[in-house]
Amino acid sequence: MGYFSRILNNCNETCILSLRSKEEKLSLKQKIEMKIHLRFCTCCQNFEKQSDKIDESMKAFFENVDIKPPIKASDDFKARMKEQFK
Numbered sequence: 001m002g003y004f005s006r007i008l009n010n011c012n013e014t015c016i017l018s019l020r021s022k023e024e025k026l027s028l029k030q031k032i033e034m035k036i037h038l039r040f041c042t043c044c045q046n047f048e049k050q051s052d053k054i055d056e057s058m059k060a061f062f063e064n065v066d067i068k069p070p071i072k073a074s075d076d077f078k079a080r081m082k083e084q085f086k
Contacts, residue, residue, distance in 0.1 A: 008033070008036060008037055009033045009034065009037045011037075011041060011043060011044055013033075013037075014033075014034055014037040014038065014041065014044045015044060015047050017030055017033070017034040018034060018038075018044070018047065018048050018051065019051065021034070022051075022055065
């Protein structure tokens with residue numbers, strides 16, 4: 001088992017790699033380690049599917065939200081605030 005424990009990631013490492021793979025390119029070694037673990041671990045397979053669903057939901061939510069630019073304070077308001085803090 002020593003050989004397999006050296007080449008197989010645990011679930012925590014695999015979940016981290018799965019999340020990182022969505023943000024950046026993994027090395028070939030990391031990809032292989034993740035794929036081997038995912039082949040055998042149903043918990044990590046479920047985690048990957050669930051995180052994909054969460055990503056899809058968040059993307060759909062924010063595509064439908066109208067985000068307005070920030071409102072800038074007037075010079076008069078800034079002057080009054082400075083006076084109050086003195």
